[in-house]
Amino acid sequence: xxxxxxxxxxxRTHLTACHDCDLxxxxxxxxxxxxxxxxxxxxxxxERKGHSLDYSLALALxxxxxxxxxxxxxxxxxxxxxxxxxxxIISGVNxxxxxxxxxxxxxxxxxxxxxxxxxxLCIFYVLVPLRLNFRLPYxxxxxxxxxxxxxxxxxxxxxxxxxxxxxxLADLATINVGIALYSFAALIPFMAATDASLDDxxxxxxxxxxx
Amino acid sequence: MxxxxxxxxxxxxxxxxxxxxxxxxxxxxxxxxxxxxxxRLHSRKPNSLSRTWAxxxxxxxxxxxxxxxxxxxxxxxxKGEPDTIFSGVKELVTGGMWPLALLIFFASITVPVLxxxxxxxxxxxVHFKSSWRPKERTTLYRITxxxxxxxxxxxxxxxxxxxxxxLGSLATIEAGAGAVAFGGVVVITxxxxxxxxxxxxxxxxxxxxx
Ligand SMILES: [Zn+2]
Ligand SMILES: [Zn+2]
Ligand SMILES: [Zn+2]
Numbered sequence: 062x063x064x065x066x067x068x069x070x071x072x073r074t075h076l077t078a079c080h081d082c083d084l085x086x087x088x089x090x091x092x093x094x095x096x097x098x099x100x101x102x103x104x105x106x107x108e109r110k111g112h113s114l115d116y117s118l119a120l121a122l123x124x125x126x127x128x129x130x131x132x133x134x135x136x137x138x139x140x141x142x143x144x145x146x147x148x149x150i151i152s153g154v155n156x157x158x159x160x161x162x163x164x165x166x167x168x169x170x171x172x173x174x175x176x177x178x179x180x181x182l183c184i185f186y187v188l189v190p191l192r193l194n195f196r197l198p199y200x201x202x203x204x205x206x207x208x209x210x211x212x213x214x215x216x217x218x219x220x221x222x223x224x225x226x227x228x229x230l231a232d233l234a235t236i237n238v239g240i241a242l243y244s245f246a247a248l249i250p251f252m253a254a255t256d257a258s259l260d261d262x263x264x265x266x267x268x269x270x271x272x
Numbered sequence: 273m274x275x276x277x278x279x280x281x282x283x284x285x286x287x288x289x290x291x292x293x294x295x296x297x298x299x300x301x302x303x304x305x306x307x308x309x310x311x312r313l314h315s316r317k318p319n320s321l322s323r324t325w326a327x328x329x330x331x332x333x334x335x336x337x338x339x340x341x342x343x344x345x346x347x348x349x350x351k352g353e354p355d356t357i358f359s360g361v362k363e364l365v366t367g368g369m370w371p372l373a374l375l376i377f378f379a380s381i382t383v384p385v386l387x388x389x390x391x392x393x394x395x396x397x398v399h400f401k402s403s404w405r406p407k408e409r410t411t412l413y414r415i416t417x418x419x420x421x422x423x424x425x426x427x428x429x430x431x432x433x434x435x436x437x438x439l440g441s442l443a444t445i446e447a448g449a450g451a452v453a454f455g456g457v458v459v460i461t462x463x464x465x466x467x468x469x470x471x472x473x474x475x476x477x478x479x480x481x482x
Contacts, residue, residue: 269308
């Protein structure tokens, strides 16, 4: 067995493969801020981001606060002939459900509320223990889940949807913009910065049990 | 063109999908699972081609009702006007809202069509073991994977409008069955792109020279 263990250790420390074309190559030694691209297909295979956990956590916490503000406040308010109609993100989901379009209601609920929120909670679940040097169960599964959630979190697309709706309604009625819209607009760069600050190779290495 | 057989599959390594750890195939008792995160290891995504074909064809079929059925109906003072994706764009053009018309045309029409055609092309090119421009095809795949989410704009616009324009007899907006089909197209093409394995593009290249 010792020989096999050595071979495994060897493969771990020196080699990696491109996820897009399967080319084998030596793990490059990257300095902070450097990227490595696959020599054959050009895929980004590794990036040493070098941000501290505190930096990522601060961004994630700001994002969470903005997310809550974007969901509890009024997004848009419409005035037509003395009547006012206010809405927030969840009321759109609710109205689709009431109209009988539960499929789109669930879809919108997942990509605009559930996925972004779970994503942020996953980040806290993984990073807080790493920062404070303790262990929580299922940390690897949670981080894996974060990466699965990523393509389904569509806050920036929703923001563009709000702008389109605003322009479409501009001729019809007076629209007042609520606090939620400003919070939502601010959430997008913070969410993007949070994701960009996470170094997944680093985090996976930190999550590996040292046995 | 000579390809080096310096690939993980060729040299007996397996790359973990989840944590990117490279493992040697056949070593240790738990060789079929990643020693770091426990994910099942595969040399290639399992049944990638048949799964991607099935999802792509389903999306093609759903694309028809998505365009024929109304995505929403605007009722003003008792008169209802159903809108399809295309008539919605046409209205924006007649209203002089050119930038918005272009945006919606791009997100709701161009992106889904190009995505379906690209997936079909990639599947066919792998099926016929094409060795033509693998790098460009891989880039095409990466674009397909990232751009699909923007097709959701129209669905979000509907979600916002139905809740906001609820003014009783004055004006109401109701979603339509076309929106359900369109949402299905977006989600299914996203799954289709995820189930395609770009390494198959390079495998075909390699087998040609052996
Ligand atoms: Zn590559
Ligand atoms: Zn793994
Ligand atoms: Zn696999």
